Amino acid sequence: xxxxxxxxxxxxxxxxxxxxxxxTFSSGQVVGFVGPNGAGKTTTxxxxxxxxxxxxxxxxxxxVSVVEEPERARHLVGYVPDSLPTHRDMSVxxxxxxxxxxxxxxxxxxxxxxxxxxxxxxxxxxxxxMLVALSKGMKQRVSLARALLHDPAVLVMDEPxxxxxxxxxxxxxxxxxxxxxxxKAILISSHILxxxxxxxxxxVIIERGCVLMAGAIDDLLENGASRRTVLIRVRGGxxxxxxxxxxxxxxxxxxxxxEEIAAEINGDExxxxxxxxxxxxSGYRIVEFKLQRANxxxxxxxxxxxxxx
Amino acid sequence: xTAESVLKEKISLGDRINPIVVKELRQAVQSRFVIxxxxxxxxxxxxxxxxxxxxxxxxxxxxxxxxxxxxxLFGILQVVAxxxxxxxxxxxxxxxxxxxxVDLLFITTIKPRSxxxxxxxxxxxxxxxxxxxxxxxxxxxxxxxGIDLPSIFMSLGIGFVVxxxxxxxxxxxxxxxxxxxxxxxxxxxxxxxxxMIYIWTMIGVSSVxxxxxxxxxxxxxxxxxxxxxxxxxxxxxxMSVALIMxxxxxxxxxxxxxxxxxWLLTGVAAVTYCSIVHEYWPVIVWLLMFEIxxxxxxxxxxxxxxxxxxxxxxxxxxxxxxxxxxxxFFSGAASGLAWASVxxxxxxxxxxxxxxxFQTRASGSDLTDVAKWMGGMCLYFFxxxxxxxxxxxxLLSRIGTELTWLIGAVLLLVxxxxxxxxxxxxxxxxxxxxxxxxxWWVGNPFxxxxxxxxxxxxxxxxxxxxxxxxxxxxxxxxxxRSFRPASLVAACDAIESAPRAVASGSPSATD
Numbered sequence: 042x043x044x045x046x047x048x049x050x051x052x053x054x055x056x057x058x059x060x061x062x063x064x065t066f067s068s069g070q071v072v073g074f075v076g077p078n079g080a081g082k083t084t085t086x087x088x089x090x091x092x093x094x095x096x097x098x099x100x101x102x103x104x105v106s107v108v109e110e111p112e113r114a115r116h117l118v119g120y121v122p123d124s125l126p127t128h129r130d131m132s133v134x135x136x137x138x139x140x141x142x143x144x145x146x147x148x149x150x151x152x153x154x155x156x157x158x159x160x161x162x163x164x165x166x167x168x169x170x171m172l173v174a175l176s177k178g179m180k181q182r183v184s185l186a187r188a189l190l191h192d193p194a195v196l197v198m199d200e201p202x203x204x205x206x207x208x209x210x211x212x213x214x215x216x217x218x219x220x221x222x223x224x225k226a227i228l229i230s231s232h233i234l235x236x237x238x239x240x241x242x243x244x245v246i247i248e249r250g251c252v253l254m255a256g257a258i259d260d261l262l263e264n265g266a267s268r269r270t271v272l273i274r275v276r277g278g279x280x281x282x283x284x285x286x287x288x289x290x291x292x293x294x295x296x297x298x299x300e301e302i303a304a305e306i307n308g309d310e311x312x313x314x315x316x317x318x319x320x321x322x323s324g325y326r327i328v329e330f331k332l333q334r335a336n337x338x339x340x341x342x343x344x345x346x347x348x349x350x
Numbered sequence: 351x352t353a354e355s356v357l358k359e360k361i362s363l364g365d366r367i368n369p370i371v372v373k374e375l376r377q378a379v380q381s382r383f384v385i386x387x388x389x390x391x392x393x394x395x396x397x398x399x400x401x402x403x404x405x406x407x408x409x410x411x412x413x414x415x416x417x418x419x420x421x422x423l424f425g426i427l428q429v430v431a432x433x434x435x436x437x438x439x440x441x442x443x444x445x446x447x448x449x450x451x452v453d454l455l456f457i458t459t460i461k462p463r464s465x466x467x468x469x470x471x472x473x474x475x476x477x478x479x480x481x482x483x484x485x486x487x488x489x490x491x492x493x494x495x496g497i498d499l500p501s502i503f504m505s506l507g508i509g510f511v512v513x514x515x516x517x518x519x520x521x522x523x524x525x526x527x528x529x530x531x532x533x534x535x536x537x538x539x540x541x542x543x544x545x546m547i548y549i550w551t552m553i554g555v556s557s558v559x560x561x562x563x564x565x566x567x568x569x570x571x572x573x574x575x576x577x578x579x580x581x582x583x584x585x586x587x588x589m590s591v592a593l594i595m596x597x598x599x600x601x602x603x604x605x606x607x608x609x610x611x612x613w614l615l616t617g618v619a620a621v622t623y624c625s626i627v628h629e630y631w632p633v634i635v636w637l638l639m640f641e642i643x644x645x646x647x648x649x650x651x652x653x654x655x656x657x658x659x660x661x662x663x664x665x666x667x668x669x670x671x672x673x674x675x676x677x678x679f680f681s682g683a684a685s686g687l688a689w690a691s692v693x694x695x696x697x698x699x700x701x702x703x704x705x706x707x708f709q710t711r712a713s714g715s716d717l718t719d720v721a722k723w724m725g726g727m728c729l730y731f732f733x734x735x736x737x738x739x740x741x742x743x744x745l746l747s748r749i750g751t752e753l754t755w756l757i758g759a760v761l762l763l764v765x766x767x768x769x770x771x772x773x774x775x776x777x778x779x780x781x782x783x784x785x786x787x788x789x790w791w792v793g794n795p796f797x798x799x800x801x802x803x804x805x806x807x808x809x810x811x812x813x814x815x816x817x818x819x820x821x822x823x824x825x826x827x828x829x830x831r832s833f834r835p836a837s838l839v840a841a842c843d844a845i846e847s848a849p850r851a852v853a854s855g856s857p858s859a860t861d
Binding site: 091108131139140143148187 | 365369370372373376377380381452454455456457458459460596597598659660661
């Protein structure tokens, strides 16, 4: 099962919200969709969920076009929007029952599926509660439960962790892990990048409607940062080393971090090797020379400019 | 019967009920708004009949006390039902389909037809609930004098059908894909129309309870009105379904098939009835109704997609005959224009042929006159719509195709009054009002009832139509040529080549 976003464009009047976005992902993958506010994430996701029509381009889910055959695509996608269910006069169970019926589930099978989904999302004890009486975290679960009713192969989740407390966030992460292990392809947008890095296999960074960077998380962390930070511990001569590092051309920042010196190098791993060779050549007795890996947040800050449309 | 089989039967019955009906009725019975509206209505009815009885004194035993009290109660019931049910149904649907927030119901696998049918069934149930709650008060008026039970039930039936038709109209208006400002404007126009419908219903019901339900004086107009209402409910239903169908689908097909089938059936019925009663009015009603529909269809057609999508192209038949037939019924601006124009001509042709070939005892001049009037109106509608389309294609290309009707409507508005205003400003003098100034209504499609200047109106309209047709000819021929089955493989190949895998280890930015 493969999801292909193909040269997707979406205009709102004169504003181009999504500009030629293309990427793919497959079953079992959790893909983080990252970008500043107004980058075009929600628009892309809404198109994938068949809520909006693209101006140009297409999205194919297992070869089914969301533009040409949205009715078929809807069998394959579950969408968790950033807005939560607000029906004033429906209980959790009534809400899920209605959507189960709308997805064509019948009879005992429908009852069984609703029970299973309520159990899976931890809503079993809340089935008779009115939707308006639920907390944000619980509403988020209801939204996820609704999206899972027809057992879709693809889950599109727009900011599912926004506003959740730490416990709810951890529980959501666990749910996503289970869903991913069940073979679902998951596209998830979030501003909590450290969390995304923990659960995602890949990420797409988008700004002003354009994809800036896309790839496996490990590759992004490996290649995405233009700067490297190395932690250096030497026996004696720390002050001298600090001074010398400050005078070294490609080193932009030097700090003391406990017993170690953190040096930020403008360059790739080759530049780090050169520095190590130079330090050894200068006679420093190096106890530890450790390359600190960049995180998704740093990469995000590096590649985006914070521009909105 | 075992407990298990009872449970199974219950579940199977529940599965047959449209999910929208289940949801809407669940929400309606839990809604404070609905309960408050119903209780208020019943209280008003109770208070009204109480006041009427107390205030009437000895006249309560007069000959028309029952009729008067019935009309009073019916007026209260109808004003609440005509406003409340369509508003409740339409406003909820409009909120679910707002341009900001589309309800997730619309991305489930439920069919568009089921959505509209469910909404309508819920509206019908709500109307039935209101009517049945008020029925005892209505039936009570029978015990006063001046009204019979058939008139009471016939009046209630008319009121019920009118409310259902209004609810269907409200559903359609709620689904028109326009922004909030336009939705409010359309909503207000719809309310005004409902107001007029309410007045007509009251006049009709007043006539029913006065004259009774026996005789042709009642049944002739009743049959015609029922026919029109049934057609309008069906038309709004298929158009509502089309509005929530995916844009890529062949949305025009069910609408055009429905109208064509209704045109044919009602045409045959009208002609048959005409020959039975030896009068032309059934064909006149038919002609009026369908010429108005086709005139509006011309405006709708120019607002359709210029080029049908891949999905529509894939379903085009391969045979030449099949393709030619499909051209008139499939989605697309050129197809819609061709279909509407042909139907206008066929309708006029059928009416004229009926006058010429099957002269009845009555004079056919009324029908011929209406045919000329409607023909002129359609001619001008064609001119305004085509001019709007030309303007949008060549000068206002930034405006979306879906708004071509708006350009045409603005032109129609300007063209209807501008010549008259110009004439008034330039040639105004003391004799202006004494002279025949109706020639200045030349751009107005509705001025054809003025027989004195029909040659002028027709000449201007004819020349204009030839001009816009000539200017659109290359566009039309191009659309006819491109109306052929698409090569699916080529289309798919083109889009399969572009995407790149995000998790394949080859990070890639598209730009």
